[in-house]
Amino acid sequence: MRRTPIWGRRSGAGRSRRNGAAVVAVLLTGALALAGCAKDSGDGGTNTAQGQGCQLSAPPAGAVAPTTAATQQQPPPNAGAMRVGLAFDIGGRGDASFNDASVAGVDRAKAEMGLADTKELDAGAGEPEDAKQTRLRQLAREGYNPVIAVGYAYADALKIVAPEFPGTRFAIIDETIEGMPNVTSLVFAEEQGSFLVGVIAAHRSKNCHIGFVGGVNTPLIQKFEAGFVAGARAAAPDIKIERKYLTPAGDFSGFQDPNKGSEVATGQLEAGADVIYHAAGASGKGVFASVQSANAQAIGVDSDQYNQPTVAEYKDVIVSSMLKRVDLAVYDYIAAVARNDLSTVPKKFDLSIDGVGYSTSGGKITDLVPTVDAYKAAIARNEIQVSDKP
Numbered sequence: 001m002r003r004t005p006i007w008g009r010r011s012g013a014g015r016s017r018r019n020g021a022a023v024v025a026v027l028l029t030g031a032l033a034l035a036g037c038a039k040d041s042g043d044g045g046t047n048t049a050q051g052q053g054c055q056l057s058a059p060p061a062g063a064v065a066p067t068t069a070a071t072q073q074q075p076p077p078n079a080g081a082m083r084v085g086l087a088f089d090i091g092g093r094g095d096a097s098f099n100d101a102s103v104a105g106v107d108r109a110k111a112e113m114g115l116a117d118t119k120e121l122d123a124g125a126g127e128p129e130d131a132k133q134t135r136l137r138q139l140a141r142e143g144y145n146p147v148i149a150v151g152y153a154y155a156d157a158l159k160i161v162a163p164e165f166p167g168t169r170f171a172i173i174d175e176t177i178e179g180m181p182n183v184t185s186l187v188f189a190e191e192q193g194s195f196l197v198g199v200i201a202a203h204r205s206k207n208c209h210i211g212f213v214g215g216v217n218t219p220l221i222q223k224f225e226a227g228f229v230a231g232a233r234a235a236a237p238d239i240k241i242e243r244k245y246l247t248p249a250g251d252f253s254g255f256q257d258p259n260k261g262s263e264v265a266t267g268q269l270e271a272g273a274d275v276i277y278h279a280a281g282a283s284g285k286g287v288f289a290s291v292q293s294a295n296a297q298a299i300g301v302d303s304d305q306y307n308q309p310t311v312a313e314y315k316d317v318i319v320s321s322m323l324k325r326v327d328l329a330v331y332d333y334i335a336a337v338a339r340n341d342l343s344t345v346p347k348k349f350d351l352s353i354d355g356v357g358y359s360t361s362g363g364k365i366t367d368l369v370p371t372v373d374a375y376k377a378a379i380a381r382n383e384i385q386v387s388d389k390p
Helices: 017-038 099-113 130-141 153-165 190-204 219-235 258-272 281-293 309-317 326-339 366-380
Strands: 083-087 117-121 148-151 170-173 185-186 209-217 240-249 273-277 297-302 318-324 356-358
Touching: 017 083, 017 318, 083 099, 083 130, 099 297, 099 326, 117 130, 117 326, 130 153, 148 153, 153 170, 170 326, 190 219, 190 240, 190 297, 190 318, 190 356, 190 366, 209 281, 219 240, 219 273, 219 309, 219 326, 240 258, 240 326, 258 273, 258 281, 273 281, 273 318, 281 309, 297 309, 297 326, 309 318
Parallel strands: 083 117, 083 148, 148 170, 170 185, 209 240, 209 273, 273 297, 297 318
Antiparallel strands: 318 356
């Protein structure tokens, strides 16, 4: 397979790291500009015959530095008296994605810290806004402390409920809330992890044509799209990319509609895409089903979906997943509460602390690990800056 390098290889004493970084920045800017000009139906790919794969750029040079742990390694604290409440986002336990990742963090805390009790409350599609307030109040009144709100949809409710229970600690995933002393925000660099799976998609596509399916068109899910497109175009500037959201902002059913996920994925496959990345929660099951029927390939999200029991029937087409370590964030937060030291919770869970990443389960991308890790190291060194906006 022909490779067309866009990053100059470093050789001899005449090539400085500063010059190398400048080249990366200039060329990546060009790749991102191309991504910004793309329409939903994609563009480019005119120099690549269908079935021939992409003309791939060389990965960035430089040492692959190890990442650091999100928190310093300490023995798990004793949390034998702690009762943890989880207020789920739409999809709840069994979504094989975002909610299940939060459950994994609580389950690990239960096993390693000896939690006294846990309770989970589900969200309903199309529910009124005050239903979220009711769930948070119920958990706080029943003595669960901390209470973890799974998803940015709880932001407005939490701003009302948290001041009513000043002795209860709350956390919210995917939303920054400032000025409330008993609320901790757990946020992620989704665009960085999505960049890596964009690289994977470009390398695995036989048609040089890939797709992205978003659940709900919000700034959060746009971060997944932005990173995926940037990574794919950094690896293959001429790649064609389909992009579509299941529902507009405000309609959260896009995270729990496998039929719609299947319909959109089918359209992208019929257009020529042969690798599809979804950031659509439980709707991703429909994406996987269509990909499997078309004998194509898929990339999961949030959890390592190759190993998720609720989507096990599709594992043959899942080549990787973008790992958003909600499990790590939830575990670290519970440990910090148990130690009464919230200063150890990172401001953002990013690539430098393995707060986001990619999975290799199933051995389908083993050959790509050195390439993907080279991009990962360049991002961690800040030589590649990934925009969080499409």
